[in-house]
Amino acid sequence: MKNYLRYAFGLALLVVLMTVGLNYIPENAVRAVGLKPVDILADLNRGNTVGELDQLVGETEAGRRPEGGEYVARSVSEPDTVASAEGDSTRAVSTIFVEPEPEPEETGRTATDTTRALFDTTLPGVPAPADTTAAEERAGVTTTQTTQPTQGVIPIADYSSDGKMLRNFMEKLDRTRNMRRPVRIGFMGDSFIEGDLLTSDFRELMQTRYGGGGVGFVPITSQVAGFRQTVGHKFGKWKQSSIVNNKSGAYTISAFRYTPSEDSYVEYKGSSNKKHLDRFKRARLLFISKGQSVVRATVNGEREFLLNTEPSEALQEMTIDEDIRTIRYSVNDVEGFTAYGVFLENPTGVCVDNFSVRGNPGTVMGRINPTLTSQFGSLSPYDLIILQYGLNVVSSQVTDYSTYRKQMAGVVEHIKRCFPGVAILVMSVGDRATRDNGAFVTMPGIRAMVSTQEEVAKECGVLFWNTYDAMRAAGGMGTFVKNGWAAKDYTHISARGGKKIATALYDAFQAAGK
Known part of the structure; x- marks a missing residue:
């Protein structure tokens, strides 16, 4: 009987190379063919930093639509x-x-930002909030x-x-x-x-x-x-x-x-x-x-x-x-x-x-x-x-x-x-x-x-x-x-x-x- 064991190592190496290679395919190219991008090596990647959190919440608060549209x-x-x-x-x-x-209208700051501005507290690694006086007046809130x-x-x-x-x-x-x-x-x-x-x-x-x-x-x-x-x-x-x-x-x-x-x-x-x-x-x-x-x-x-x-x-x-x-x-x-x-x-x-x-x-x-x-x-x-x-x-x-x-x-x-x-x-x-x-x-x-x-x-x-x-x-x-x-x-x-x-x-x- 022919021994195919030596081919197993080559096959394993090929799978590893393909897995790593897939990770480098541009996200836009994946979406272009109607597929959802997946990071196969996700568990090896790091978590989010404070700066990344701020960027994400900033996008959310600005009313930007995620891929696939907003949901309510x-x-x-x-x-x-x-x-x-x-x-x-x-x-x-x-x-x-x-x-x-449907596409939401542009909205102002959230109530959470209003609270931070009211107390003017700066957090480590968190950008200082903007003034919210106008937003408070529009909301009719007295704090x-x-x-x-x-x-x-x-x-x-x-x-x-x-x-x-x-x-x-x-x-x-x-x-x-x-x-x-x-x-x-x-x-x-x-x-x-x-x-x-x-x-x-x-x-x-x-x-x-x-x-x-x-x-x-x-x-x-x-x-x-x-x-x-x-x-x-x-x-x-x-x-x-x-x-x-x-x-x-x-x-x-x-x-x-x-x-x-x-x-x-x-x-x-x-x-x-x-x-x-x-x-x-x-x-x-x-x-x-x-x-x-x-x-x-x-x-x-x-x-x-x-x-x-x-x-x-x-x-x-x-x-x-x-x-x-x-x-x-x-x-x-x-x-x-x-x-x-x-x-x-x-x-x-x-x-x-x-x-x-x-x-x-x-x-x-x-x-x-x-x-x-x-x-x-x-x-x-x-x-x-x-x-x-x-x-x-x-x-x-x-x-x-x-x-x-x-x-x-x-x-x-x-x-x-x-x-x-x-x-x-x-x-x-x-x-x-x-x-x-x-x-x-x-x-x-x-x-x-x-x-x-x-x-x-x-x-x-x-x-x-x-x-x-x-x-x-x-x-x-x-x-x-x-x-x-x-x-x-x-x-x-x-x-x-x-x-x-x-x-x-x-x-x-x-x-x-x-």
């Missing part, structure tokens, strides 16, 4: 991933329907400057009617040690903060500066209990329901509710992963008991507490004040019993509660029950609510989010009614990259979403902080991935990336207090 969102339905009712899996669904749009310009700090814009929302919150922080309750911050978001990413470092910074301890709100069950490092969390035999995939039922800003069986339990343990979390002074279980149930709590594996519930349609709490390192709950006579979560906290200082819901676009939070949420707020008074959404809505080719803007404005107004007088901060999406001819560049829809979210903040008269600018000041998503600050999906941050953003947000609040 026709409707926004469900998020990209939806947690199952049992909390064990996710399923992919369609998020955005797109359709071609009160509450943050003094600080080099390298992404400021918080205050769009409240009197321009004092941010200042009033900072005054509460300054009085924290003299208050009889904690200053409470509720962080509502999606998988960007899942597992206490970002919020854990923000909490640590706040508690180190203003006092307090404990991880705050923790759900009864969690898909990321093994991943989350800020609390030990074990549970079993609970049925979970989420506002994302269940439109009926009473939900509050935690977005989940849980029903037990006779064998259900949940156990929490303090963590040494961050400061101030290894023990806590107070534990509060929030629940509704329409029947007569018995709640058993065991503290530190020794002391046992029993609560015989009284039938009620209202939200109740079981509060235990002890030096707590671990606590375990179980419920007997479970008919009519619904749990909403547990607060592990100190009675004073600062509490930062993480309400992350995987796949949540934010729009579903308009379905939170006003009565239940009012009761929730009475038991746990909030001083600031941060809304971090948009990751599950933004799309590569969609640059018009007018439908989403209308929906989210309704959500913000609904939350304002549920928590009257509470400061609200809209936190924009961060950077998200997509591959373009071998290089990772910012997804065009990101900048449009940031602008949309700032317009929501303006319309509703609340606070706004630009996460995208904070990431871009640190080099953008390409740098985040390169440094291990973000996952290689160029979308989700890592623990170290969360710390970078948390520090930037904390610095923004500190600058506001000067």
Whole structure:
């Protein structure tokens, strides 16, 4: 038999040479024959620089049409991933329907640029913005400057009617040690903060500066209990329901509710992963008991507490004040019993509660029950609510989010009614990259979403902080991935990336207090 093995090496060499050669075919020549250019060696190419990010967003903001024409969102339905009712899996669904749009008219600067100009802050590696006075006059927007310009700090814009929302919150922080309750911050978001990413470092910074301890709100069950490092969390035999995939039922800003069986339990343990979390002074279980149930709590594996519930349609709490390192709950006579979560906290200082819901676009939070949420707020008074959404809505080719803007404005107004007088901060999406001819560049829809979210903040008269600018000041998503600050999906941050953003947000609040 003839031996063809020697030809294999020649064939392999030929394939390599052809692969490299294809990479040098001019892009215009590829498009001329109706093909889409592909960089076969894309994984060997570098990511984007800050300058490249600026060039891309500059083209997007100027209204230039990408290849294939501009697209506009026709409707926004469900998020990209939806947690199952049992909390064990996710399923992919369609998020955005797109359709071609005619050539757009020339537009002015985005709202994001307006904010940067108002505070005249120059970021490292980011060109200084132009004057926006005329644009403000055309938009009829009056902005009160509450943050003094600080080099390298992404400021918080205050769009409240009197321009004092941010200042009033900072005054509460300054009085924290003299208050009889904690200053409470509720962080509502999606998988960007899942597992206490970002919020854990923000909490640590706040508690180190203003006092307090404990991880705050923790759900009864969690898909990321093994991943989350800020609390030990074990549970079993609970049925979970989420506002994302269940439109009926009473939900509050935690977005989940849980029903037990006779064998259900949940156990929490303090963590040494961050400061101030290894023990806590107070534990509060929030629940509704329409029947007569018995709640058993065991503290530190020794002391046992029993609560015989009284039938009620209202939200109740079981509060235990002890030096707590671990606590375990179980419920007997479970008919009519619904749990909403547990607060592990100190009675004073600062509490930062993480309400992350995987796949949540934010729009579903308009379905939170006003009565239940009012009761929730009475038991746990909030001083600031941060809304971090948009990751599950933004799309590569969609640059018009007018439908989403209308929906989210309704959500913000609904939350304002549920928590009257509470400061609200809209936190924009961060950077998200997509591959373009071998290089990772910012997804065009990101900048449009940031602008949309700032317009929501303006319309509703609340606070706004630009996460995208904070990431871009640190080099953008390409740098985040390169440094291990973000996952290689160029979308989700890592623990170290969360710390970078948390520090930037904390610095923004500190600058506001000067």
